[in-house]
Amino acid sequence: MTNQAKIAATRVYGPKYFVNILISIILILFGYLMLYPFLWMIFTSFKPLNQVYNTGLLHHKWNFNNYANVFSKVNILSGLKASVVFSVGLTISQMITSSMAGYAFAKIKFPLKNICFAIILTSMAIPYVTIMIPQFMMLEHFGLVTNGPWGYIIPRLAGGAATIFFVRQYCYSIPDALIESAKIDGAGQVKIFFRIIFPLIVPVVVVQGLFIFIYIWNDYLGPSIFLIDKNWWTIQLFVARFSSGQIGSVGAANIPMQMTVAGIISLPLLILFLYTQKHIVNSLMSSGVKE
């Protein structure tokens, strides 16, 4: 070996190289640990009833019937329908209301602006636990809870403080001249918002929308209080009540079937997230710097 090659070899295989390999191994093992619950969920949904425990993820008989059978055992389609309606509908409604409000707080002069903004911000300090019961009482008083989904929908139509705040921050970066020139051309605020502002703020609004979607889809406490009407139970309620044996004809012991439904409710979000992860991660990281 020539001297030069020796130097090159120590450079590549020096102690730092082994530290890096060790770190990589630890990180990958940790990643496996983080993924394991998902893997267990998916693979167990293919296990036969008597091989749930004490078999590896792969070494068992494969049972592909659960996905076909689950729809007849529990009315999961109705839950999926409700969840899609709520997640999509509320996300759109929150995206529109909060981006309009965020724009107005940043760029329009109007009376009571500071008071209105203070009202929005104060709502962040009041935890959900304080308001959920009286909110239920109020909505029930107007007959909005016992039948249909309105008790759940109405308080969630408007965008929350965090979303409004993010949109407002983003709107500050839009030059005033853009709005002024549109005004001189005779455009009203509604036209300005939908034609000029909204296309500009779409990136931030879409990411906030993803967070809203994830939150609504996964929400359990809200639906368990406000959705009494069985026709509007969300998929989360179905899974919780199905796995505890309260509904459906399978019961609490059929773990593979439970994992099948758990997989069905997790899959849409996982796919959505993998598709959009770049934007979600970037947005979270840029918000992290500001905190």
Place this chain on the structure above:
Amino acid sequence: MRILTTNKRNKNRDSIWGLLFVAIPVLSVIFFVFLPALFSIYISMIEWNGYIPIGQATFVGLKNFAAFLTSGGLYSKEFLNALFVTITLMLYIPFNIVISFLLAFVLNRKATHMKNSLRLVYFLPFVSSAVAITLVFKNLFNVNGVINSLFAVFGFGEVEWLRSPGLSRIVIITMLIWRNIGYTMLMYLAGLQAVPNEIYEAAKIDGAGIIKQITKITLPSLKNITFFLIVTNVISGFQIYTESAILFQNSFGKGPVNGTESIMVFLMYIYSGNDLGMASAISWAITALILFATFLQFMKKRKEEKYD
């Protein structure tokens, strides 16, 4: 002159449109946050089961609060216990902070491989459904589950994780750590990337080792993020509910043994018994705890900043 009047008209129009643009969120907060909050103060002072009109309910003043705040009250033992359980569940916070920081630190190194895929994998639990994942963890910690078979390798016997108050709390804590690491790690990663590399280079030239670089540069620059993370984690920590509720397989999360219910589970249990006055009183106690804990942290931070 004409320009002046159009300007004025424009301003008036702007006022109206501005108010209309913010109307829905503002009204929503007033009607669905402020009003219920005030209403709940009143409910907390009456004895009410929700079936009779609220006007006929008897006003009892602070009796509801006394039932769980004074010693020897009807619920005082359960409340104190639930508070204790909640605080032990919050042990997930230090683990979450430390593990996430270490991960972020390592992922921020130039030499680490596969950063993006690892970051993605660590973040994945954050978007998982709490209901689905709690069902999974329930089985992982089953007597015959994976955790016990792993324990058996090291010669431990069967552990009944879900039948003892202490151990079932470990299950919930594990779940909370698993779920929150991704988000916390991202926050730290953002903070780490905000520190310019030149500072580290300069420190290296001045002879600072890796430990000194971490304690003198890295940790101080992450102070604000850590503060934000702890405050938000404590706020959500007081409201831990879904994990407990699903783990114990009834809608209100009462465990098989007394001593597993968090303060939220205790609240939902009282609420399910239609004791609405009592439930409102408890919800205000939780709110007061959250506000007090947040206030304390802000005061502490202020004090520290004074001395800096």
